Amino acid sequence: MRAHLHQIVVDCHDPQSLVRFWATLLGTTPVDRARGWSHLDLPTGGRISFQPVPEPRPGKNRLHLDVAVDDLPAAVALATSLGAVPTGETVTDDQGSFRTMADPEGNEFCFVTT
Template identity: 55%
Template structure:
């Protein structure tokens, strides 16, 4: 059997504003399917969806998105204007550079910039 990723779903407190934040990061139009479910279909990539859950986020994400937006610093600056929060500074290693940020509900994500042709993962 072989499966295909249909969408990535984030549990959250307030789906509609989170969909708008991520639409600002990834492009696409936010869609509110109901009070407890919103999503965005980025022009490039997989649907990102947000479902309301009663509990809050209490720990670091076990999975996060790595985003290559070209200019890592400019992308992080733009994300902050949309409501993201930086977590530390830009980190550089032999694979490239990355900046960890939190979305408005505290979900971690990274802007990445691969170095010397290395993959961004």
């Protein structure tokens, strides 16, 4: 048997709004689907889907997305203008820099530079 990653699914309250946040941030087109689902196909390949769920996010994410950017302050400014919130300061080490953010529904992600 051979397996491959089909998509990453994000549980959320409002898939149509959240997919538009991510589509704008990642430079792609949102797609609304049946039963309240939405998704976006990444320009580099892969898919992120957004599934409607009634329950709130229970706590810290066990999985998050790292989004590579070439201008960290500009990426933070764009994401903030779209409804994201920075959740920490910029951290720099020998691997590069990153800034932890929360999307409009509180899902954590990081902007990273190398």
